[in-house]
Amino acid sequence: MSDEVNTAMLKDDIYKAVNGEWLKDAKIPADHSSTGGFMDLVDGIEKTLRADFKALANGEMQPANDEMTEFKKFYQLVFDFKQREQLGAEPLKPVLKRIEALESYQDLDEQLSDWMLSGLPLPFNFDIDADMKNAKVNALFSGAPSLILPDKTYYEPDNQAAKQLMPIYTQMVRTLLEKVGYSADEAEAMVEEAKHYDAQIAPNVKSAEESADMVKNYNPEKFTDFVKATNQLDLKRALTELIGKTPDQVIDTEPNYFAFLSDLLDDNNFTLMKSWMIVKTVVSYSNLLSEELRVLGGTYSRAISGQKEPASQDRAAYYLATGTFSQVVGDYYGKKYFGEQAKQDVHDMVVKMINVYKQRLTNNDWLGEATRKKAIVKLNSLKILVGYPDRIDPLYKQFKVKVAADGGTLVNNVQAFDRIAIQDQFSKWNQPVDREKWEMSADTVNAYYHPFKNIIVFPAAILQAPFYGLDQSSSENFGGIGAVIAHEISHAFDNNGSQFDEFGNMNNWWSKEDHEHFDQLAQNMIKEFDGLPFAGGKVNGKLTVSENIADAGGLSCAEEAAKAEADCDLHQFFINWARIWRNKSTQQREQLLLSIDVHAPSELRATVQVKNLADFYITFDVTAGDGMYLAPKDRVNIW
Structure with a gap:
């Protein structure tokens, strides 16, 4: 592609003068959005790196350290497409059964800290980061869940993008739910319930513009006051179990949302929450399953970005392995x-x-x-x-890959890594911030x-x-x-x-x-x-x-x-x-x-x-x- 600069255009549009020839010739690959x-x-x-890691997986290159040895095992597992096809949606079934088994908020409350460690969906989240007023020490932050649509502003009645995107999301999730074992009627009901739950969350969270004002994300609150946000779930007990000690405060990044939380977690919304949890779980795990489910599970994100085709199986596997x-x-x-x-x-x-x-x-x-x-x-x-x-x-020293011969699947390995990472994050509460x-x-x-x-x-x-x-x-x-x-x-x-x-x-x-x-x-x-x-x-x-x-x-x-x-x-x-x-x-x-x-x-x-x-x-x-x-x-x- 040409790098020729159109000097006659520099006074009128430097971007087009420098990049005009390139723009004329450049093609967006079908599996890219840019x-x-x-x-x-x-x-x-x-x-x-794909060439290097292919050599690593084939034994033509030796791992330089213990962490690379585990990465090699995981890379081989990710590229074992035959195993993924044979297993289909089976590795996901135990996760879905755990959500399905919930019959009340009390059921969730009894396993809340383990639920958080498992990385399962909840209508709130917690994180550990430097205290913005005492940046040498890590503090507890609270936040809101992500929305189905890209931003709160998409939920405004006249948003045309939302009118195009939500039907694509709806159809994708219905099909996914059927592919993992739910009936057509169950799938239709669950996606509608999940959307209804999401629609209640949307007005109460910050938009991207509001979140961009960092100072307004700092809303420290006494822990004893914060946990009163809901009486359905014992946040105090769960967070104390995760951290190992009861914190004195929470930095609430979404105060309006947590003021609304008790309304969201009312008895009438319990079934909606369960459906929302199942939908979010199936979508997030789809890339760890068969090729059909991986491609299907990316339909909505491709629609959002305008990407015409899914990434190839090999390319998706590379990014999954290297991202982990x-x-x-x-x-x-x-x-x-x-x-x-x-x-x-x-x-x-x-x-x-x-x-x-x-x-x-x-x-x-x-x-x-x-x-x-x-x-x-x-x-x-x-x-x-x-x-x-x-x-x-040092986190990666804890990552030990369970290979296929020992019953290892992508799902149970990723679950294990997520659990280690989440536990590691909570262990940093009240510890010195690592500037390195x-x-x-x-x-x-x-x-x-x-x-x-x-x-x-x-x-x-x-x-x-x-x-x-x-x-x-x-x-x-x-x-x-x-x-x-x-x-x-x-x-x-x-x-x-x-x-x-x-x-x-x-x-x-x-x-x-x-x-x-x-x-x-x-x-x-x-x-x-x-x-x-x-x-x-x-x-x-x-x-x-x-x-x-x-x-x-x-x-x-x-x-x-x-x-x-x-x-x-x-x-x-x-x-x-x-x-x-x-x-x-x-x-x-x-x-x-x-x-x-x-x-x-x-x-x-x-x-x-x-x-x-x-x-x-x-x-x-x-x-x-x-x-x-x-x-x-x-x-x-x-x-």
């Missing part, structure tokens, strides 16, 4: 395919970006002196993780900033062209991975990150005047994106504001770093920025992301942010009347 910069890297890594042993796979990938030279080079780039930020904060003309100093303290405390972790998460723990594996094409830990993480997989390459120019690298690095640093100072201090504690370290000024700048960013037309819909500026602030700060700081290099070429810098966002997606996927994704569409990330930078206009001689021109008064500059 293709482009990120997805090309994902596909390349998949191709590499993600950090083990990441360790293998990082050590084999990511060199020390690149690791050091990227680490040096991160340090350069931090220094740019320090300089900008020092020279900032709208922050008060005390706030500026505190911001620099936060930068100095920022922990940098590049490539892959120093060690595999990675929440992405090294083979993941992404990066992140964690506000509770004040860390930035760059997995090895994203550290390759077009984002980064030892053979790319410094300007290209700064326009690619440099901007991504600075983007993650910017998250420490976006509308969410700015609420957390150098330790990751939610702490108002800004003066009132500084916050008011920042809030106005954030409003300007919301305004810049809000309502922009895309894929038949409009961008939600409030939903995407954090990522847009990070993009703006990241691009601006990366440009400054590029300019400090002897071989600076801002043409290359801006062109590679536009290149990394190249993307072609199905309309369904684009519309879905407009509703739920905190990132703006890729094309707009490429085009809108450069309009805020004075050097862009100089570099490409953009003037009033050109498509890429934005009047100076409308340009948004925060960091």
